[in-house]
Amino acid sequence: MLALAGGALRTAIIGDDKGMLGPFIGVASILATDKLLAWICARFPRMNRLVEGFPAILVKSGIRDASMLRRHNVPDAALDRALHAAGLEDEANVRIARLEPNGKITLVREKP
Known part of the structure; x- marks a missing residue:
């Protein structure tokens, strides 16, 4: 605006x-x-x-969706930074990672 x-x-x-x-x-x-x-x-x-749009699923059940990353122009490094900010080394312990309409990546961990 x-x-x-x-x-x-x-x-x-x-x-x-x-x-x-x-x-x-x-x-x-x-x-x-x-x-x-x-x-x-x-x-x-x-x-x-x-x-506003809809969130995009970038990781589901610990598996990174490369096609969704490309579709939404999210580099692997940006997802890696979000994982590291959440205290995770990789996406293996992530139940779901969403790219929100506001551009932020939201992570939900698997229950221990």
């Missing part, structure tokens, strides 16, 4: 048009659309899933 607002303001700052009404309307429209979308997503779980 900030990138869109910045792009609209950049045109106003360095462009030939010296009017402020156009950029103001552009930024106000972007902010209003963001608020409306947030309001809709907070009230309708299906819309939230459509906008």
Whole structure:
């Protein structure tokens, strides 16, 4: 959202048009659309899933899914860092590892 607002303001700052009404309307429209979308997503779980997305399973029952890593552009090193941050050497003791819609990797260990 900030990138869109910045792009609209950049045109106003360095462009030939010296009017402020156009950029103001552009930024106000972007902010209003963001608020409306947030309001809709907070009230309708299906819309939230459509906008936010679904988690991807990277490891299941201790087996790394290389095709899912490639599909979501997650390098092996990123998964290894998440494992090490959780105190694990490898994925052998992981029941499930998910790439969440926010980009974080969530690990669930196997029960001892």
